[in-house]
Amino acid sequence: MSRGDAAIEALRAWTPEVDGWIIAIGALAAIACAVPGTLLVARRQSMAADGIAHAVLPGIAGAFLLSGTRDLAWMAGGAAVAAVAMSAGSAYLERTLRVERDAALGIAYTVLFALGLALVVRAADGVDIDPSCVLFGAIEFAPLDRVQAGGHEVPRAAIVIAAVAAANVAVAALAWRPILASSFDRGFARAAGARPAACDAVVGAMATATCVACFESLGSVIVVGMLVVPACAARLACARLVPMAMLAAAIGCCAAVLGHVAACVAAPIAGLDAAGVRELSTAGCVAASLGACFAGVAWVRAITMRNLPVDGTRATSLPCAP
């Protein structure tokens, strides 16, 4: 059997019950991440996405240790506390140490992430979170954890992530004007009564909720990728926020499909099945696919930019019209 046949064979073995849901969960995560991701990137806070995605870990682990359950309310509460601690801590460090914002953020989130890892080790006896799951996620097992919804057996992760995605879209639609104003010109927004700090908090809360929802199935590093990479890619192509968020969601969905396909066919195509390799980590492949999608968009844009006399400021200007 040739390598190509083996790859096709691997895809034929797909079942909607498992692989279908894996892709669906990945795509839902992409949609949920697109809203806060686009806003964070447009507000020049890409690294805050990184920070929040790392910082929610001690919140989740701590909530688990305290409550002994994996109840979502506890996890969300813990994560919210951790996210607030992260942004307050980094703001304090930036002010007192007068280091750049990125460095302050880096300190705050690595310390919190370290705390989270240490807590996970404490909690690891007899529960289903462990350090590698925290980093890499376990999307492969997400379809197995099902609940009843509308007469169907639906994976719990899909419901949770879909709910957060809907909430993100709703919040962004409701608070659209102040968020837009404060993304573009904080001074103006403050003068117009839009309260940029409150907008920061809203965007941060969206990102935190998304991280909590996606954490178990996608893992921390992949969540960072889903928040930032599609939004950055979309920003290269769009000058306005709404198309940017839509494109980011589309790119994220593409990466979810591409990633899971790659996870299944990479081993046979590379001839590694002979060595006993069956499937690659889907989360890892999705993150790598995000990178590939970004590179593709950047490449296409580089070609079109070369051929068109485009205003060079467009690429760096903030998308500010709805």
Added chain:
Amino acid sequence: MSTATTGLLADPHARTVLATTATLGASCGLAGTLLVLRRRALLGDAAGHATLPGIVGAGALSLAVGGSGREPWVLVVGAVLGAVAGIAVVHWIRRATRLPADAAMAIALGSLFGLGTAMLSALQQVEGGHGAGLESLVTGDAATLVRADLWTTAAVAVACIALTSWLMDDLRALAFDEDFSRSVGRPAGWLDALVSAMAIANIVAGMRAVGLVLSVALLVIPAAAARPWCRTMGGMMVVAALLGAAGAVAGTLASAAVADAPTGPFIVLSCGGLLAASLAIAPRVRDARTGAAA
């Protein structure tokens, strides 16, 4: 804890482990000061995460040619290549797209670490591969340190000390006032490459002890903790080196007291504790500033 500690000090292997982490902490403090003052702190984070695909790739290559997939020098070469590639990707994104630096770093970090994860999951399924030894590199396991690691770490530390003392004036001028440094014809590109190279050397030297994902913390936190106490870059390097060594040793001891614990998180937490203590008792030197808002 205290019995565990006394037991540790009597054991020659434990002494090697402690000496290695102390040297590592000092070396990271020094290189991290440069990274922070040159405003490149998070480049270390991108580089640290980007080592994973390099390490796994090198391990796989070694397996393919009949090696064990765990030879230290192979992994070191892979890690260095991965980190260099990570920094190169950050630079490429910035040049090609004009996205802000933090976005470029988040993209490189997420994609390359994801790639490494996918590769690691493949390697772990290979018969005889197991990915063992590799997985502990992610969050660090100081118990795996051996004598050779001490010599490697010491060599990195000596090289960093020698290079920074030789090029101190150049590095200070570049970090303080890049335009001036360029205007008198100093090679800013090479000096920046040197700062990155020192950071990479420390990340790679420290991957067994602190792990990849947290390596940036041991670089950045001691430097930040030293900042309020120092008026000069040289002084900051010395204080950061001392704090880094103290944090690394304390973290190693703490992790030894917890069964099966990865070392990295505990080292980072001790460094975080030192930072908190430093900020709590630091003199408010900054209040003397007048009209210097930049």
Added chain:
Amino acid sequence: MTDDHERLAISIDALDVAYGPRTVLQGATVGIRAGAMTAIVGPNGAGKSTLLRAVMGMLPFSGSVRVLGGPIDACRKRVAYVPQRAAVDWDFPITVRQVAEMGAHARLGWFGFTGRRARRESLEALADVGLADLAARPIGELSGGQQQRAFVARALAQRADLVLLDEPFASIDATTERDLLDLLAKLRDRGTTVVVVHHDLSTVRDRFDDAVLVRGTVIAHGAARKVMTAELLARTYGDAPGHGTASA
């Protein structure tokens, strides 16, 4: 003309500079006299700083720029550059003496063991600008005017023949600006060529020898009193965004 050429510290001919597709300077031609104090004047975004950076070879350009009779790379050690205040990290852990020493290092070599000599010369330079008492203080603790003095001391320690300052008076009060101008005049009287990117029109006529009016190109240059006319200033500032016609 040949005679003139020998007395020019900087001669710029048909200089074009573009940032990507945006042209900042086009066909700029100007000669800056050696031993004079010259102000480069123009509205925001006119290309004043760009002109300076092109002289320093810090950005790509087309056209010809000769500094002290040759290409900039041949004489970098003799040219002191003071960047815009915003380009400097004022929170950097560095003492005033170390800032001045950077100038001495630029001249004496960076790698050599010039420590003692660099130290002595930097202290002399600091005494010259009246900062001897503050030599051990971190630069961030100084006032804005003192910080600019420290940078002038750096230029002194470099023993530069040509000093270029980019907006040195930004966010500095009038008294401090006057003191700093005195200091620069002292420098000029010792034979150093001083070039200042400047935005305060009121002092140009009285305190500078020459002026260069810039807006996308060199509008006019020559003796300050002759160049700073209502007509030429109107051409430089007229209809510029954020500026009315020149108040001078």
